[in-house]
Amino acid sequence: MLAKDIMTKDVITVSPAMDLKEVAEIFIRHNISGAPVVDSQKRLVGVITEGDLVKQQRPLQKPLYLMFLDSAFPINQREIKEEIKVITAGKVEELMSSEPITLPEYADVSELAQVMLSKKINRLPIVNEEDELLGIVTRQDIIRATYLGEDND
Numbered sequence: 001m002l003a004k005d006i007m008t009k010d011v012i013t014v015s016p017a018m019d020l021k022e023v024a025e026i027f028i029r030h031n032i033s034g035a036p037v038v039d040s041q042k043r044l045v046g047v048i049t050e051g052d053l054v055k056q057q058r059p060l061q062k063p064l065y066l067m068f069l070d071s072a073f074p075i076n077q078r079e080i081k082e083e084i085k086v087i088t089a090g091k092v093e094e095l096m097s098s099e100p101i102t103l104p105e106y107a108d109v110s111e112l113a114q115v116m117l118s119k120k121i122n123r124l125p126i127v128n129e130e131d132e133l134l135g136i137v138t139r140q141d142i143i144r145a146t147y148l149g150e151d152n153d
Helices: 020-030 050-055 077-088 109-119 139-147
Strands: 034-038 044-049 065-068 071-074 123-127 133-138
Touching: 020 034, 020 050, 034 133, 044 050, 044 123, 109 123, 109 139, 133 139
Parallel strands: none
Antiparallel strands: 034 044, 065 071, 123 133
């Protein structure tokens, strides 16, 4: 069984310029936990998830300092900057994962499962050679197809 046989073709997508509140409303309204981010040509440019939105609610971690010659130097400056970026994000493009893991429509179900498990992800966008979004496969799609013999046509 291939990705094209089980993927959801009518995918709910969001745009990079969309407000995060609007994304949250889409997640709740459609009972989904993530969505591909596509540009105006329907090319995949990222993925945003509930986890990304929840990260914004996490408190900022206090920086660790290294004392050297009576001076204090933050040792996790890059991490602090990244945390501030996440907490202050207002648009999808500021919070999304910008290098999503994808597979082609002819990927086998076993490959889909392996990638999801090894990368600890719940959904895989299915794209063509031009990175145009063709569909999406979730863990539930794999369960439905392999245990219940159903596909998403």
